Amino acid sequence: MMMVVPVEKVYVEALQVKYLIINWEIYSEDTRRSWRIIRVGNYTEAYKTFDDMLNKFDRDDLDKLWSLVKERSSSTDLTDDKERTLWVELKRLFEHDTDDILWKLQRYMHDPLTWRLYDTYGVHHVSTDRGHDIFILVEKDYP
Template sequence: MRRTLNIYLVIHIVYKVSSPDGDYLVIYRANGNFRAFNYLMEILHIFDRLDLFHLYDLIRDQFSEVTLEGFELILWGDLKIMMESSTEGNEQSDFWSDQQDWKIVTWRLYESCGVCILEFEDGIVIHMLVERRYPLSKDLLQRMLNLGLEVERESSVAIDLIRFIKQQINEE
């Protein structure tokens, strides 16, 4: 059974480190342990849902007065779209345009943190909370279903997500 870090209880500091291999965000826990990563997808295996919300709050607060670039900007963009995008009052409408051109490669569920991921042929990756509605077109939702959801094991979360997608298609 996989354990999560539950950083929302023990996080001490988050900061950026540059190395010859690239830039990383390092999360130090109060007990001295740390974890480095440079993409949101890397942490979905070890974080639970509360960890993600806490990470979002920390990054928003810590980087609010800093000009972001490189991987920090990508990480913030991924978190912002995941946490703030919705069908009502969407400020990021440009991001969601041209869905007819999106070529999905994988649709994957990370059950421990309640996130599903769409990966596209051009390298774009979208992280979405399973219970939240995003401004996805009926056509894209249908293509997701046709592709099939990749899961580690069959679960009620996966079945509920598929039902949720089917319900959205039928509502339009």
């Protein structure tokens, strides 16, 4: 027996598969450099800025990437600027330091601010017109 069901009565939800991050690397093409995030199944994504990465990541992704970056930085020196940038941004999120130059200079920042909340993983992004960016985890106490 077959029953015909009008489309408006069917609720269809796409099955989203989340692939875990297993590695990261710096990708270079001509003069453009980006972070390449490698997921299970060799599924890769490239991100030019940390802000782009935050638009696509959830909290589990951030936690996993931070553990991978910490692991690499403890075994080798981060000599590449792009590697150091990722390490610095993630370190500011997870292990804030009151001696960090960003926190010392924030009291002198009088530019108009743009404040965004990435609510899927609890990160605030504060940016100024001069290009200063601060990424803050919601549940952390910062200086």
